[in-house]
Amino acid sequence: MEKVLDIQNLHAAFSIQKKDYEVLHDISFSINRNETVCVVGESGCGKSVTTLCIMQLLPKNGKIQSGSIYVDGTDLTKLSKKEVRKFRGKKMGMIFQEPMTALNPLLTIGFQLRENIINHRGASKKEANAIAIEYLKKVGIANPEQRLKQYPFQLSGGLRQRVLIAMVLSAQPDLLIADEPTTALDVTIQKQVLSLLNDLKKDMNAGILFITHDLGVVAEIADRVVVLYAGRKVEEGTTHQIFKNPLHPYTIGLMNAVPNVDLDEFEIRPIPGTFPNITEKIDGCRFNPRCPHASSCPKCFETAPEMIEAEPGHFVACHLKK
Template structure:
């Protein structure tokens, strides 16, 4: 199947008065239509910056230094702001982490829902209103006609997030970017939102890039998982492989930190230290200061990406050691 999204060697910097800080350090991945790719990692690893780069909404001091981002074979980098505005909401949509800041508090829900339909789909106000009611019904909002007349502050957090999803899906985009859309919600509403997004994805055949730090959410919705650390992809693979056969020590640490309520003897894993700052210069593997398996080569040389299986990659020198041991065992 042809890839819907292809990201190659993406490098993103942030300009300061003194230097350029490297936030994303040459990552590559792809996404097929109808597939959900979850990007996971601690805060500051580059997850959100990656999704903002795809939709072209980096902060003013952010810049894409190198790489390629193709949507359905169409290169996005180098497009003008006007060209990107036409694509946003139409071909690419994004659900932001906090709907209260993403929604405009001075306009009604109806105005904000109608706007993309009238701009991108050239609908009349009457047609856009009818479609807006249908969208609110689709995302499970009761009394949709009444809700169109309300302002964001009059809705609960869960309702606002459903409105954000309705806005993102209004023009039936082929690619949906979701930046931790359930973080601020209680677990009951979170489960409803995740179920809703998965159902709508199947109905519309979208590709979804879902940014999260919650491995429980990943297990529920992901087809594939991309683990990021300090601006790099350290492991990527099918969700079953990542959960049952993790290769990178960082991935193992993240999974070990997930509570297991069914196992009374389960002990939560702690990854020592913290994510390095963007201006921290670390020789070799950027995870080695926190890694319990660090070897001499880890401190001296950044690892290459090793092919574990045809659909599973790990960026860790331990993989080379494992591969060598496996060869000796089978010879």
């Protein structure tokens, strides 16, 4: 299978007041063509930073310390700024969390779609218009000709997210990065956008990196799941493996935290404790202050657990699973 994205041993850090704090530690995973990989975890675990690393859009105080990011076989970390810019849009497109602010409010939808198509496909204005209409139809927008003339404020959130998806897809990227694209939408629209992405993936033959903290969304869309905790990958497996047989105590905690209406005992069981600050130093496993099993295992406080393959394709980093 062809890999559209391959991240290897990625380390990234933010410098705050001239001190570097590691936000991503040894992250590795890959995405094949026609596959959706979900990255899940709490706010601040490094999900969005991962996407920004791939897009090379880290804020000024952030940097990739080591590791490589291959998109379509090219290592982005070795490219110049100008070369990376050619990759953005063309090879990898990104859908943002907040559709309300991700469009320029002063320009029509049509202008913004066309400018992107002309830029990436070298189409004439007329061709670009036709392509724009085609893609708006693809994302399920009724009377696209009219929509092209409208400004972002005239569209609802769901419509704007569709426009953004159309904009990203119209450049025909091989990798689609979606950073919580449904978080700002209400549930019915969320469902529509998810099935839209599923259909489009098959259509475009692209790989999707989907960032979310919503396990319901994961179950719906993902082929494989990567669980991040405090900048580290703690578990990786197919969606089936992760949901049927979660191995890491953190993943189990996440599953339990989802309320299940079908059970008699309708109760949310949160993971105790709070997420560590990046400035905090924790020896051993980063999850140990919150882990229910750590107290009986001294190793958890001494060394960081290595990634092991518990079953084919299912990896976990936990001392207790050895």
